[in-house]
Amino acid sequence: MEKPNNRILSGVQPSGDLHLGNYLGAIKNFVTLQKDYECFFCVVDLHAITVWQDPEVLKDKTREVTAAFVASGIDPNKNNIFVQSQVPQHAQLGWIFNCVARMGWLNRMTQFKDKAGKNSENVSVGLFSYPTLMAADILIYLATHVPVGDDQKQHLELTRDIAQKFNNDFKTDLFPIPEPLIIGEATRVMSLRDGLKKMSKSDPSDYSRIMLTDTADKIVQKIKKAKTDPKPLPDNKKDLENRPEAENLISIFASLKDDTVENVIKEYGLKEFSFFKQELSDLAIAKLEPITKEMNKLLSDITYIDSILKDGRNNARSVAEPVLMKTKEIIGFLS
């Protein structure tokens, strides 16, 4: 079987409105990576249903994530954009990996602990075994690289462990050990209300995140209300220590501007936050408004969105099926 050497898989859940963390931590990087890698970008609806999703809303959000990919600059003619549940090989390999991964490995996953909290007896089994499906998402394409935000690093480590164990157990070299790609100044965008909490779709506060669907006025309001400390911006990076809200806003600015935190500090050091917030609002609107407009335009033509997903699905299946067949043969399943 031909082994790729520069193939990427990454996914975004259609579990709510996409926010600036998803954009800066993931989608914006996908746009850059499409130049040098063969890319599989997946709308991971099987992951989304690990927590309750309203069926009608799930359909809309699945198309919205697709539109966000394209509106941000991912070329659907060059890349595979598809929906996870439409490529059944993911779930089939996911089951096999449930039988490879060890309970102790999954018990150590901090995201499960964070998401389940005190409710761990009542969350779905899928939420617990989510990382084995993520391993299947990656390895069903023999992906060599995975762009990851800070929050997904541990899951990628588990994927590497699963690939290694499968290869060792069955004395094969079928699965690559995928490398993380950690890119940009915003690998972990924090909540605008609390610099110690990740910006997230499920945060109950609308003011904790900037959404890709927010109007310019809403963006201004949210940035104006963003929590900061009373001091002006620091004039060197070291002084950002113990100032999580300041660090977050400066990192967001740097990432939106494709610049470094050091350069932003050079330009705005010792300025008041009220001034910096205005500059940040202008920059965020300049970068996000065209994407929002394009997303809305794309979403008015569902037939086009669905045709992108159909092509993506067909390509993805044609790559995934031989890998699944080979895996089954190695395990000893009858063909």
Ligand code: AQP
């Ligand atoms: N705050 C963030 N900063 C940087 N990157 C982030 N990502 C998510 N939040 C941030 C990255 O976005 C990609 C898609 O994420 P996802 O939707 O699949 O899952 P998630 O990480 O669980 O997203 P949320 O918004 O936090 O959802 P909920 O609230 O449902 O848990 C991933 O590459 C992720 O790293």
